[in-house]
Amino acid sequence: MQKLTHIKENPSQTAGPYVHIGCVPNFCGITGVYDxxxxxxxxxxxxxxxxxxxxxxxxxxxxTPLKDALVEIWQADANGIYPNxxxxxxxxxxxxxxxxxxxDYDTGVWSFETIKPGAVPFPxxxxxxxxxxxxxxxxxxNIGLQTRMYFPNDPMLADDPWLTRIEHQNRVQTLIATEKTxxxxxxxxxxxxPDETIFFDV
Amino acid sequence: MTDGPLFHRxxxxxxKGFTPDYKTSVVRSPxxxxxxxxxxxxxxxxxxxGHEMLGDLDNDLILNFAQPGEMALGQRIIVHGxxxxxxxxxxxxxxxxxxxxxxxxxxxxxxxxxxxxxDPNFGGCGRTITGDDGGYAFRTIKPGAYPWPxxxxxxxxxxxxxxVFGRSFGQRLITQMYFEGDxxxxxxxxxxxxxxxxxxxxxxxxxxxxxxxxxxxRAYKFDIVLRGRRSTLxxxxxxxx
Numbered sequence: 150m151q152k153l154t155h156i157k158e159n160p161s162q163t164a165g166p167y168v169h170i171g172c173v174p175n176f177c178g179i180t181g182v183y184d185x186x187x188x189x190x191x192x193x194x195x196x197x198x199x200x201x202x203x204x205x206x207x208x209x210x211x212x213t214p215l216k217d218a219l220v221e222i223w224q225a226d227a228n229g230i231y232p233n234x235x236x237x238x239x240x241x242x243x244x245x246x247x248x249x250x251x252x253d254y255d256t257g258v259w260s261f262e263t264i265k266p267g268a269v270p271f272p273x274x275x276x277x278x279x280x281x282x283x284x285x286x287x288x289x290x291n292i293g294l295q296t297r298m299y300f301p302n303d304p305m306l307a308d309d310p311w312l313t314r315i316e317h318q319n320r321v322q323t324l325i326a327t328e329k330t331x332x333x334x335x336x337x338x339x340x341x342x343p344d345e346t347i348f349f350d351v
Numbered sequence: 352m353t354d355g356p357l358f359h360r361x362x363x364x365x366x367k368g369f370t371p372d373y374k375t376s377v378v379r380s381p382x383x384x385x386x387x388x389x390x391x392x393x394x395x396x397x398x399x400x401g402h403e404m405l406g407d408l409d410n411d412l413i414l415n416f417a418q419p420g421e422m423a424l425g426q427r428i429i430v431h432g433x434x435x436x437x438x439x440x441x442x443x444x445x446x447x448x449x450x451x452x453x454x455x456x457x458x459x460x461x462x463x464x465x466x467x468x469x470d471p472n473f474g475g476c477g478r479t480i481t482g483d484d485g486g487y488a489f490r491t492i493k494p495g496a497y498p499w500p501x502x503x504x505x506x507x508x509x510x511x512x513x514x515v516f517g518r519s520f521g522q523r524l525i526t527q528m529y530f531e532g533d534x535x536x537x538x539x540x541x542x543x544x545x546x547x548x549x550x551x552x553x554x555x556x557x558x559x560x561x562x563x564x565x566x567x568x569r570a571y572k573f574d575i576v577l578r579g580r581r582s583t584l585x586x587x588x589x590x591x592x
Binding site: 150154155156157158159160161162163164165166167168169170171172174177178179181183184188209210211215217222223225231232233234235240245246247254270271272277280281282284287288289290291292293294295297311314315320323339340345346347348349350351 | 361368383387399462520524551
């Protein structure tokens with residue numbers, strides 16, 4: 150028999166408690182190596198779209214917020230085009246699409262200043278409701294957790310081709326942010342418990 | 352033929368979330384099954400980074416935090432290798448970020464309490480972007496082993512943390528590199544979150560005497576493999592669409 154030539158992905162290991170040193174050194178007091186931490190700024194004053202703040206905390210199974218989590222997000226621009234690799238065209242040049250934030254050492258709260266993304270298509274062409282992809286790492290998390298944040302009161306949610314594939318529809322609300330003000334959305338992530346966020350193997 | 356969905360992750364090759372010997376994982380691991388999905392544009396696209404953002408010393412941890420004319424203390428090493436995808440193709444333009452303890456096993460971090468001293472000339476972070484063939488290299492000092500609060504006498508083997516970006520947000524990976532011959536590796540509860548010995552072996556960098564710089568620095572080789580993408584040989588669509 151012939152052999153397949155695929156090779157294996159490197160196994161993951163936890164980011165550990167000192168992830169800040171490598172990913173957000175200025176945040177943890179290591180200054181003078183990089184000008185600024187990557188992912189600290191997603192928008193500038195030319196960016197098109199509705200400005201929003203996305204904030205939240207990551208909670209462990211005891212209900213305690215993680216003080217050492219690192220959260221990254223990736224999203225489309227206001228027209229629903231991703232800034233890199235999108236075959237449908239060029240995105241807003243003034244939008245990075247990618248953000249990285251560390252939880253506050255005392256409270257665990259993280260936040261992003263961004264814009265509301267547009268809808269993007271599912272592989273079969275149907276449109277997915279506007280959403281932000283999340284990737285969460287921390288001490289005690291052996292492989293980065295993937296989830297998505299959707300926006301409340303969005304009429305596209307009911308027919309979203311991703312969300313409608315979820316068997317337990319009573320869990321879908323764990324993916325929907327809470328509107329704190331018209332421009333501020335809170336998205337708390339629960340690693341365990343009755344409100345455990347849906348995490349994806351995708 | 353264009354790039355299709357990302358290969359599914361082999362969740363038996365990766366560590367599971369719940370690994371009670373690594374105690375912190377007990378309350379930080381999802382208890383419900385991950386929901387398996389095929390990738391969409393949201394996972395197949397991702398941020399890319401240009402070489403122009405790199406400073407001259409970003410890939411030199413011996414100098415990038417040192418006072419002028421000084422250097423970090425420790426055994427000088429070069430870490431090099433390639434970033435590949437599961438199809439064996441080099442991944443150009445991949446951003447690698449790395450961080451580590453100093454030669455005494457101490458991190459420069461507010462929450463670090465180990466009694467080993469800080470090195471005033473060592474910050475512990477670096478980064479680089481792969482070249483056209485997926486190759487990369489950086490210079491550093493070999494980190495020390497250190498004790499950590501898990502069991503009463505658990506020690507981390509010497510290691511370097513890596514954060515890796517490919518072309519897709521769904522390829523995002525954080526892992527750790529260990530050093531050939533270190534007797535601490537099989538004792539470590541974090542290493543042991545990985546159950547397949549071949550997967551552990553993939554994280555151990557061999558000494559590479561051919562790329563060692565005589566009278567200066569030894570070399571270790573560490574290749575990093577990211578998820579591959581399917582070729583869209585046939586579209587999974589209803590006839591007539």
